[in-house]
Amino acid sequence: MARAQQHIDGLLKPPGSLGRLETLAVQLAGMPGLNGTPQVGEKAVLVMCADHGVWDEGVAVSPKIVTAIQAANMTRGTTGVCVLAAQAGAKVHVIDVGIDAEPIPGVVDMRVARGCGNIAVGRR
Template sequence: MQTLADLLNTIPAIDPAAMSRAQRHIDGLLKPVGSLGRLEALAIQLAGMPGLNGIPHVGKKAVLVMCADHGVWEEGVAISPKEVTAIQAENMTRGTTGVCVLAAQAGANVYVIDVGIDTAEPIPGLSTCVLLEVVAILLQLRQ
């Protein structure tokens, strides 16, 4: 009879070089370092697993990213000023953000939707569904 210890001994060791490459790649993406939290650590662990080839087939996939400001910077609850929203939305249309890299790895299309980015400049490649005006009215009602 095979014991758990015997079974565990058959698992190959992780590949530290692959994990290091994954860490450098993730840190080089256009996003704040560590901003994907546990997902970053999981991606690095997966990169270190030898023989990880069994990826299940899933049909057509998509990631919808809704971008907006909604006045939260002024409320003091956002970590970045509102100008970062437009910059990151544009970066997403170029495929250079963490979510875009993860989506590409999964074979998913990324659709970036402006639901209230507070910018005067149009951002090419965005779908638009502006909610900013509605939020401004709600903030006025609250006063």
């Protein structure tokens, strides 16, 4: 794991700038059987979708329904993240972790709650 940390620290970036991702990379490299070189199989992009809870306070530019619309668009491959993922040869998986809408076909429903409510008021 020390070798992995040295490698990450030697990259052209401010030390620690990748936050938790750096810690996870070092831990992955230290797993038994990987010999410090983790192999990545199929590429994937996981998009976790949820509402942000500021619409009711007039802070957000777009209404809450845009989250559901964009999640549905991702299942059709028509968003920027889908285009970038396709260029990288990665599959996009869209996961609903808190959209304030009915379940969306093609989106994995792993909701913690339906929406988060008004951030100024607190939890529902």
